[in-house]
Amino acid sequence: MGDRASSQEEIAQQIREKLKTLPGIELAISQPIAARVDKMVSSVRSRVAVKIFGEDLAELQKLGSQIRQVLSKMKGSNDLRIEQASGQNYLNIKIDRDAIARYGINVADVNEVIETAIGGKQASTIYEGERRFPLVLRYPSSYRNNVDAIENIILHSPDGAQVLMRDLAEITVIEGPAQISRESGRRRLVVGVNAEGRDLGGFVKEAQELIAKNVELPQGYTLQWGGQLENMQRAMARLMIIIPLTVLAIFFLLFMLFKSIRLAGLIILVLPFASIxxxxxxxxxxxYLSVPAAVGFINLWGIAVLNGVVLISFIKQLREGWLPHGGCIASWLRTSL
Known part of the structure; x- marks a missing residue:
């Protein structure tokens, strides 16, 4: 591109600036491993995923557009994406039962002709030695994708009359869903967004407040937040249990080492000061305080406890005779510890 960048965020921003002129595209800048993890967790390649559950696809798309509009106005929101749920063309053939009754043609006969012309139907079997292959008949792709060609399909009535398909059915091309995603047996639409320049928890909290204020969910429709938020909440919930248990275990081991609650408590009090x-x-x-940062704090506490153990052990050795009994330092150590 010719532009230089000093960080990954600047590179991503330059890519957005270059591609924003292309109409109809939705960007999601990520990394291969991160994108795969996000896809497996929430079925969307974004850090934050808003899952909308409901039954009506049109209503889901309407809610998705409203949520996208709310998220687009938030500070730090980038790469907004709505799961593509519409835009697929469908060939709709509505049989006129009164018309086929006048010609003495059954609905099954019309459906069989349509199935053979568009989907294909096995007419015979070809044998090559011990192998056999089905012989399927259907229209070439140039005719299958042509509404006029389908309308001009000729059907034969029981009395020998030739009738065009257009006289027996209304054939139109309509727009329908490109895919219908489901989760836990319910229809789902996902709105994805990447939060940059701010902490993920604060971004999601603000987004939840704005969506609750500006988007009214009809009865039977619910929201669920996913993406990296799920991993963060799951990891933080575990850390909230593991960290207190770890501190208690360290305190117990320190008590067993020094045989003193005062000395064990003195070393544990180092943890908040080390966190500064x-x-x-x-x-x-x-x-920001994320899961990797929390793991880093745990490592920091381990080093602080180790230093405290070394320091207290050395002071105890000094009290036991490493300094003259009349020394002021030795006297202070005996009276203070």
């Missing part, structure tokens, strides 16, 4: 540096580091780098 981590919070300051997140602030300096512009990062």
């Amino acid at each position: 540096g981590g919070v300051f580091g997140l602030f300096i780098t512009g990062e």
Whole structure:
């Protein structure tokens, strides 16, 4: 493209600027592994997915457009996408029962002709040695995709009269759903969005408030949030259980090591003070408290506890005779610990 960028976000923004002039496209900039994980989790290649459940496809598309409009006005929203659910052309053939009755033709006869011309029907079997292949008859693609050709299909009535298909049925091309997605037995439409420049939890919380305020869900329609949010909520819920249990386990091991609740509590009190540096580091780098950051804090606490154990062990050794008994430092250590 000729432009230079110093970060991944700048590269993504330059790609959007170059491609925004193309009509009818929806961008979703991601990475291969991240896109595959998002696809497996929420069936959409986006960090945040709003799943709309309901029965009427037209109503789902209407709600999806409203939610997309709300999300587009939010700070940090990029790569908005709505799951493509319409735009497929269908050949609709409505048989006129009064007309076929006048010619003495059955509905089954008309359906058989349509099936043979468009879908194909086995007429015979071809044998080549021990192998056999079905011989299927149907119109060439140039005729199957031509409404006029289908309207000019000739049917024979029982009395020998030749009747055109157009005289027996109304043939039209209508627009219908390109796909119908389902989850847990319910129809579903997904709106995907990438949140950039802000934390994912804060973005989703603001989006939920705006959608609840500006989008009215009819009875029987529900929303479900997915994407990377599901992984974050699942991981945070586990961390909320694992971290307290880990701290208690460390406290118990420290008590067993030093045989003192006071010394074990003194080392545990290092954890909040050690977290100050981590919070300051997140602030300096512009990062947010995410699952990787939480794992980093756990590693930081482990180092802090290890340093505390080393320091307390060394002080205990000093109290046991490494310094003269009359020294002021030794006296202070004996009285304070």
